[in-house]
Amino acid sequence: MTTKTAIAALAAAAGIACVPVAQAQVTYKEMADAMHAVMEADRTVYTRVIVNRLQEEKVIKASEHWKDDKALALPAQMFRYGAEMVAEKKMGFSYSLLSLWPVNKQNAAKTPAEKEGLEAIARDASKPFYKEETLGKTRYFTAIYADRAISPACINCHNAHKDSPRTDFKMGEAMGGVVVRIPMK
Amino acid sequence: MAKGRKALWIAWGVMSVAIGGYLGAGLVAESAAGSAWLGPARSLLLPGTTSHGHYQIELACESCHARPFGGKDGLQEACVRCHGAALKEADDKHPLAKFTDPRNADRLEKLDATLCVTCHVEHRPQITTAMGVTMPRDYCFHCHAEIAKDRPSHEGLAFDTCSSSGCHRYHDNRALYEDFLAKRLDQPQVLPEARLPGRDFRDVAAQVPGYPSQRYPVRPLREPDADAPPALRSKAGATREWLETAHASAGVNCSGCHRVERNDAPAWVERPDHGVCKGCHELETKGFLGGRHGMRLAEKLPPMTPARARLPMKPEAHDTAVDCTTCHAAHRFDTRRAAVEACLGCHRDQHSVAYEGSPHHRLWQAELAGAAPPGSGVSCASCHLPRVEHRMVDAGLKRVLVQHNQNDTLRPNDKMVRPVCLACHGLGFAFDSLADRALVERNFAGPPRAHVKSLEMVMERLRQIEEKRSRRQPRAAGR
Numbered sequence: 001m002t003t004k005t006a007i008a009a010l011a012a013a014a015g016i017a018c019v020p021v022a023q024a025q026v027t028y029k030e031m032a033d034a035m036h037a038v039m040e041a042d043r044t045v046y047t048r049v050i051v052n053r054l055q056e057e058k059v060i061k062a063s064e065h066w067k068d069d070k071a072l073a074l075p076a077q078m079f080r081y082g083a084e085m086v087a088e089k090k091m092g093f094s095y096s097l098l099s100l101w102p103v104n105k106q107n108a109a110k111t112p113a114e115k116e117g118l119e120a121i122a123r124d125a126s127k128p129f130y131k132e133e134t135l136g137k138t139r140y141f142t143a144i145y146a147d148r149a150i151s152p153a154c155i156n157c158h159n160a161h162k163d164s165p166r167t168d169f170k171m172g173e174a175m176g177g178v179v180v181r182i183p184m185k
Numbered sequence: 186m187a188k189g190r191k192a193l194w195i196a197w198g199v200m201s202v203a204i205g206g207y208l209g210a211g212l213v214a215e216s217a218a219g220s221a222w223l224g225p226a227r228s229l230l231l232p233g234t235t236s237h238g239h240y241q242i243e244l245a246c247e248s249c250h251a252r253p254f255g256g257k258d259g260l261q262e263a264c265v266r267c268h269g270a271a272l273k274e275a276d277d278k279h280p281l282a283k284f285t286d287p288r289n290a291d292r293l294e295k296l297d298a299t300l301c302v303t304c305h306v307e308h309r310p311q312i313t314t315a316m317g318v319t320m321p322r323d324y325c326f327h328c329h330a331e332i333a334k335d336r337p338s339h340e341g342l343a344f345d346t347c348s349s350s351g352c353h354r355y356h357d358n359r360a361l362y363e364d365f366l367a368k369r370l371d372q373p374q375v376l377p378e379a380r381l382p383g384r385d386f387r388d389v390a391a392q393v394p395g396y397p398s399q400r401y402p403v404r405p406l407r408e409p410d411a412d413a414p415p416a417l418r419s420k421a422g423a424t425r426e427w428l429e430t431a432h433a434s435a436g437v438n439c440s441g442c443h444r445v446e447r448n449d450a451p452a453w454v455e456r457p458d459h460g461v462c463k464g465c466h467e468l469e470t471k472g473f474l475g476g477r478h479g480m481r482l483a484e485k486l487p488p489m490t491p492a493r494a495r496l497p498m499k500p501e502a503h504d505t506a507v508d509c510t511t512c513h514a515a516h517r518f519d520t521r522r523a524a525v526e527a528c529l530g531c532h533r534d535q536h537s538v539a540y541e542g543s544p545h546h547r548l549w550q551a552e553l554a555g556a557a558p559p560g561s562g563v564s565c566a567s568c569h570l571p572r573v574e575h576r577m578v579d580a581g582l583k584r585v586l587v588q589h590n591q592n593d594t595l596r597p598n599d600k601m602v603r604p605v606c607l608a609c610h611g612l613g614f615a616f617d618s619l620a621d622r623a624l625v626e627r628n629f630a631g632p633p634r635a636h637v638k639s640l641e642m643v644m645e646r647l648r649q650i651e652e653k654r655s656r657r658q659p660r661a662a663g664r
Contacts, residue, residue, distance in 0.1 A: 065362075087286065090285065094285070
């Protein structure tokens, strides 16, 4: 190889090396949005295709005490059991279903970020709420998404439930929020 | 140094090494727990009297302290190994998942509820209370201090009564949750249809995974079918006894129990142990090994005997080793005998002694005599080894299983309500009877003198909610 060719090859290699390789970097917001999209889709399918359909066909009901009543688990419970299974994997991130008007008081907003977020989505259900917060010794990226009433079953049950603080939910309204927490490195 | 002195020093040295060696061997050797001469070394090293739940296996240190320097996580693994499945089955209301949620991080700082040992410390008899809890009784306060806000009826109630009044339990609330009570507010003391379930193993045996239906198809066997070696067949009328059993009528031949694989070759065992029963009765054996009768066998220790027990036992049963055939006498395998006589052959505590002559016993005698329908009698086993509906998830099968793990319904005793009491009694009556300790000692001879207020509180709360709702939406006249 002549010197000229060698220098040209070296320059070409250097040039190629300088082109930034497509780096896969997902932001906390993108990850939270992606996870929420999957959670929302799965739960909506469960609500519409399984719970509503089978209730309409009078095959089986959905009930809070599904084991004892030999009924289907409620969509909120299906969501929660998934969250518990994920918690057992100890991957760090967590998600839950909270509300300003919860049936079970343990699901009320607890941290300041949760309170702020649930109020924000109650005012405007179309915009997710993002915040960073420190719980225990860890810093988290917390995203809160509006959880709307997508089926008459949602509002009928909550409005009639003896432990529900509100009895006037309407279709399409944000009844609570999905809270996704990702530990920040 | 004087010769005498030197000899003393040497003697002291030798003795120290010998004693240290002995204790060290006792601590480290794996077989020490069951060994007759190394066992006492472990006893010497055992700190503090162990609790009622663990004393039987107290010398098998490795059962809990599986990893040297494993710390709290090592202990946690050991707890979960034995108790995890039962807690999951009981729909534990304070599971790990509740506390790994970061929003509960502040609660963990008050009480680390992710670890069993936070509240259940062993080897500390001076602070151990009921259920092996070593926390002060009012531990609920740490997270539920504000309960009076949600439940005004709880205003003024002391925090050490949360889990001792028969209303709430930390783990198992299956018989205690509000909606469960709400559906059973007005039940009579004795239900009109008072029956315990019957067993159905024979009907489902062939479908149970692992049941050897190829070798032993479920069909009745007769004397010529017996496959024991001819020399043993006439031994002590065993064949005659076997013919009267459910085994013979379900196709289980002599070889089913006596022929065992040893070193890859079939061998004839005269006295098989529980390992053989496991082949067909896996769930019952698993229950037995998890309970008070079989937990020593589960930890590879010599079997439990009344001599080792803390409960009062009959002196004549002092050395009876507990295994399947102790209660289910071979070859009879008479389950009726196993339900009462087997128990009373060893147990001599107040409750057991009071059984004969009690109302439950009279029902049992009537059932045995054919004067009362099957399932109306109440034996020791009816309550302590109850027949429960069991879902075999992998096989897609439901069957009635005799729960051989008596811990399942023992402490706290409201665990007995759903699988047992509610078959015949109303919920309020069951709660009251179980809460009356003196009545339990008298084996339920007489009415309960205790009263658990939970049903009234639920009734009152439902009434208040109904009132609030009707005030909010006044009904139109004429409706």
